[in-house]
Amino acid sequence: DDPTNGTAPTPLTNYLDTQYFGEISIGSPAQMFNVVFDTGSANLWVPSQSCSPFSTACFTHNRYDGSRSRTHIDNGTGFSIQYASGTVRGFLSEDVVVIGGIPVVQVFAEATALSAMPFIFAKFDGVLGMGYPNVAIDGITPVFDGIMSQHILKEEVFSVYYSRDPQHSPGGELVLGGTDPDYYTGTFNYVATEEMGKWEVTMKGVSVGDRIMFCVEGCTAVIDTGSSYITGPASSVSELMTTIGAQLDESGYKVNCELVKTLPSVTFHLGGQEYELSHEDYILWQTELEGDVCTVTFRGLDVPPPTGPIWILGANFIARYYTEFDRENNRIGFATAV
Ligand SMILES: COCCCC[C@@](O)(c1ccccc1-c1ccccc1)[C@@H]1CCCN(C(=O)[C@H]2C[C@@H](N)[C@@H](O)C2)C1
DSSP: OOTTTTOEEEEEEEETTTEEEEEEEETTTTEEEEEEEETTOOOEEEEBTTSOTTOHHHHTSOOBOGGGOTTOEEEEEEEEEEOSSOEEEEEEEEEEEEETTEEEEEEEEEEEEEOHHHHTTOSSSEEEEOSOGGGSGGGOOOHHHHHHTTTOSSSSEEEEEEOSSTTSSSSEEEEESSOOGGGEEEEEEEEEOSSTTSSEEEEEEEEETTEEEEOTTOEEEEEOTTOSSEEEOHHHHHHHHHHHTOEEETTEEEEOGGGGGGOOOEEEEETTEEEEEOHHHHEEEEEETTEEEEEEOEEEOOOOTTTOSEEEEOHHHHHHEEEEEETTTTEEEEEEEO
16 A cells, blocks of 8 residues: 555755756666756656767756666657757657656656756756646656556645745655645635646736736736746736836846835736735845845746747745646646745
8 A cells, every 4th residue: 555645745955946846766776866847848858878078067967877777768769848948959768767756657858968058057957847748749648647547646636835945944845646734724726727738727917016917808827837937928027027116137127125025016816816926925035245136036028929928927926825736627726835
C-alpha cells in the first residue's frame, strides 16, 4: 500500500523569489536534476552529456549520460523548444524518471544546445512541463499524464506552494495527487480552464486600488508556475507602472523604496473572486551594497493573437494564492497561502 495515501510531495528550492525548482532523477542508477515544474509548457528536458563544450549554460549544469543508465532507451529524434526568451535544442531519449518518489518511463529531451541567455543564470538544470498534452512538442506524453495513467494518485490534480522569502524552508512544495493543508488556509475557489488543454482562465478585470483599469471587457489569464513575474500587455503594464510611479530601467520596473508602503493593491478578478496583491506581494525588495532596490514584479509582454493578448500570473501570484491544478475537472483552485 502506498505510504503517502496517493499523494506525492516534492520540496522546492526558492532562489531569490524568482526561480523555484525541485529535484527529480532520471535513469538507473539515478542521475539527479533540478527542474522547474512549469505549467506553461509540457515537455521535459535536461542538459545532455553530449552537449557542446561551447554551450556554457549546458556545461555549468548537471548533464544526463544515457550510457551510464541501464534503463536508457535510444530515440534520437531531433527536438527544439522556443521560450519567450531562450531556445533549447537537442534530441529525444527515453528512461525512468522519478518525481516525488513515483517512477514513470518517460520520453524527454537531452539538450545539446542551450542559449546562454537566460540559461547561464539558471540555478536549475532543466524544465519539467506540467502543461496539457496538446501543448507538448512532438506529441510526447507529458510526465503528469504518464503518472495519471498508473492510477495511483488519490486525485488527478497537482498543487503548488511557493514561499515568499528565500530563507523560508522549504522554498516551496509540489504535491502530485492532492494539496498540502500545511501551506494554505480557508477553502479553495475554483475557475474553469477557459480553453481545453491549457492552464488558462478567463479574467474579468484588473483593478488598481478600487478602480478597474485593465481587461475591462474580460481577457485571458495564464496561471504559470514557470514564470517568475506577472506579465501583461505592454501598454497596460506601462500605464500601471505610471500609476504607481515606477520607472523602467534595464532590469525591469523600479520604485523608490521609501514609497513602497504607499503603493495601491493590484487585484485580479478570476471566477467569482477578487485576488488582491498588496505591495508586499508585488515588490521585490533587495538590499544591495549601494542601498535598497525595489523592483516591481510586473513585466510588459505582448503575446501575439490568437494566443494573446494575455496576462500571465506567475510565481509572485502563486506565492500569495496556493494553487491546485485540477486535470480531473479541468479547473484551477486558489486558496490563501500561509
Ligand atoms: C518560478 O520559477 C521560474 C523559473 C525561472 C523562469 C525564468 O525567469 C528563467 C530565469 C533564469 C534562467 C532561465 C529561466 C527560464 C527560461 C526558460 C524556461 C524556464 C526557465 C524565465 C526567464 C524568461 C521569461 N520566462 C519564461 O518565458 C518562462 C515562462 C514559463 N512558462 C517557461 O516556459 C519559460 C521566465
